Amino acid sequence: MRVHQLTFAALAVAAGLSLTACEDGATGQGGATPAPAASSSATVGGGSGSGGSDQEGSEQSGGKDSGQASAGSTGGSSGGSGTAAKAAKCRTDALEITATDSTVGGDTAGTVAVGLKNRGGKDCTLSAYAGVDLKTNAGPLSAKRTGEQAGPFVLKDGKTVYFGISYPLNSSGGSGVRITGLVVTPPDETESVTLNWPGAATLPVTDGSGSPVEVGPIGSADQGG
Secondary structure: HHHHHHHHHHHHHHHHHHHHHHHHHHHHHHHOOOHHHHHHHHHHHHHHHHHHHHHHHHHHHHHHHHHHHHHHHHHHHHHHHHHOOOOOOOHHHEEEEEEOOOOOOOOOOOEEEEEEEEEEOOOOEEEEEEEEEEEEOOOOOOOOOOOOOOOOOOEEEOOEEEEEEEEEOOOOOOOEEEEEEEEEEOOOEEEEEEOOOOOOOOOOOOOOOOOOOOOOOOOOOOOOO
């Protein structure tokens, strides 16, 4: 009986140890179980805080970027608004206007180059054509446009641009029509400048069906030609 009692006692101790181990294991597992919950909570909290910070930072950054884009856009608009910010038109009193004979020997028509020099102290804009009239002993004669396409031209301060006037040479042997002066009106201006005519002294007599004199757009002639 003593042997059986010892055996039962040993079994009881072993069972007690096994139960304790199970409880410890259960406690260990139960203790480990909240950890993920805490970790998950931290992640959520951190994510929420970080997300809020990111979102806020993103919004602030987005607002900043938006402001920069807006400024860039304004700059682009301002820069591209060369249209709105373009130079004002050239005024007659700010231009030094000259005329020189540019006819080349052998040409069938005569050429006069008219120069417009900007003396206004700042850049200005000239549109395509200036007005040209010849004073003659038979009355004023207006030059007709050649029809060449040309956009607005920005004339830098101190610079000169030229346009050409072409006219028929009087090879008839007759007296023709005598030219006494040249009247130039800058584009979009009403004030004119009267110059001495530097070309041939006369024009051939025409049938009056149209002006034999033509004017090219601003920039259509080089200096001296």
